[in-house]
Amino acid sequence: MQIDIISLFPEYFAPLDVSLLGRARAQGLATIDVHDLRTWTSDPRRTVDGVPFGGGPGMVLRPEPWGAALDALLARATGDPPCLLVPTPSGQPFTQSLARDLATEPWLVFACGRYEGIDARVVEDAATLMPVTEVSVGDYVLAGGEVATLVMLEAITRLLPGVVGNPASIAEDSFSVGGGGALVEGPVYTRPAVWRGRAVPEVLRSGDHAAIARWKREQAERRTAERRPDLLTGKLPPTFPGVAQ
Numbered sequence: 001m002q003i004d005i006i007s008l009f010p011e012y013f014a015p016l017d018v019s020l021l022g023r024a025r026a027q028g029l030a031t032i033d034v035h036d037l038r039t040w041t042s043d044p045r046r047t048v049d050g051v052p053f054g055g056g057p058g059m060v061l062r063p064e065p066w067g068a069a070l071d072a073l074l075a076r077a078t079g080d081p082p083c084l085l086v087p088t089p090s091g092q093p094f095t096q097s098l099a100r101d102l103a104t105e106p107w108l109v110f111a112c113g114r115y116e117g118i119d120a121r122v123v124e125d126a127a128t129l130m131p132v133t134e135v136s137v138g139d140y141v142l143a144g145g146e147v148a149t150l151v152m153l154e155a156i157t158r159l160l161p162g163v164v165g166n167p168a169s170i171a172e173d174s175f176s177v178g179g180g181g182a183l184v185e186g187p188v189y190t191r192p193a194v195w196r197g198r199a200v201p202e203v204l205r206s207g208d209h210a211a212i213a214r215w216k217r218e219q220a221e222r223r224t225a226e227r228r229p230d231l232l233t234g235k236l237p238p239t240f241p242g243v244a245q
């Protein structure tokens with residue numbers, strides 16, 4: 001998979017060299033190129049932002065550097081254009097299901113905004129040239145798209161063939177559909193069998209694989225009902241546990 005990232009802060013992406021993703025890159029399973037948006041400025045001050053038309057707080061990223069950056073990446077295309085992802089709190093929710101879809105794409109481009117966002121014409125214009133998805137990683141506001149991009153890249157690249165050593169660990173992930181619905185995973189245990197007077201559930205040490213599978217399924221269902229009833233009903237309960245309303 002080819003991944004290009006356009007950002008004002010390329011240094012944000014140092015973690016891409018670490019751990020699972022670092023190994024995937026080193027093995028050539030994913031090629032990640034980080035580009036500085038200022039490469040595509042044309043004034044001596046390398047200006048990327050401007051005051052918002054219509055007033056309002058903060059600054060907006062001007063369209064010209066983005067247009068030039070996306071044109072430069074598109075010029076590298078030999079076949080289909082890339083899939084453009086634009087992180088923004090107003091985007092469609094990033095989910096495991098979207099991660100699975102994106103993991104099948106050969107080429108992704110992430111456009112990381114900062115400040116109050118990117119001039120809206122950039123996405124409009126890009127959508128005439130390539131598929132574009134605006135995505136949000138949750139209902140909170142980050143200072144820019146960089147950390148959101150790291151989140152999405154970690155979720156996507158661990159699904160690429162060969163990145164995670166044991167494919168079963170992906171099949172059993174939270175939000176994977178196993179027997180009729182997305183659930184969060186239940187608790188896990190390792191040695192010692194008793195720690196500070198707390199014993200590991202007996203069934204896990206029984207060697208009865210069918211009983212263990214049933215128990216894991218029950219635990220996942222119970223935890224999902226307690227913590228994430230929205231996953232079962234498709235909507236949040238009137239009082240979401242632990243959240244003041």
Ligand code: 6GU
Binds near residue numbers: 088140142
């Ligand atoms: Cl994708 N970007 C920013 N800036 N803030 C966010 C977000 C993305 N998702 C949630 N908050």
